Amino acid sequence: MIRRLLPLVLTLAGCAPTEKPLTEADHKALADSLIQLASTMIADIDRHEVDKFIGYHDNVPGFAWATSGELVALDSMHQSMRAYFAGPEGREVHFSMGEAKAHPLGRNAGVVTAIVNSTSKDSTGSEQRSHQAWSIVVERRAGAWRVVQTHESYPRAP
DSSP states (O other), rough: OOOHHHHHHHHHHHSSSSOOOHHHHHHHHHHHHHHHHHHHHHHHHTTTTHHHTTBBBBBTTTEEEEEEEEEEEEHHHHHHHHHHHHHHHHTEEEEEEEEEEEEETTTTEEEEEEEEEEEEETTTSSSEEEEEEEEEEEEEEEEEEEEEEEEEEEOOOO
16 A cells, blocks of 8 residues: 555655745845844843733744743743833843844744843942843744744853
């Protein structure tokens, strides 16, 4: 039975639509789109618009936010970010995107890696500067980029 079905399966597999390879212009346009998404997300969190920032994420099965040696569920991250930015420490922190690179994986998927810079003020009003490495894996769903995985890491304390 399997021997009779194998030619049919192989024929059908050969008829499956394949994605056209990306041209250099396609690659650049996709990379620009991914960088724009990341820039918009960082601008939103800089304004402490947590709900808007989290809204770019797609809470799909298997979603994980990797941070500080843990895998955190999106709902937990959302709650902790809301609490942080509502508090005195969070109200004084601001973000900007530093060096960023986009890696289109096809027409509907990609990765952005970036350095996110932050400034905050301590209880004395002294400004502190910091940064983190940030990566997002995105898929295009219903015509919009959606974050399906996030990773952030912070430099070790001196």
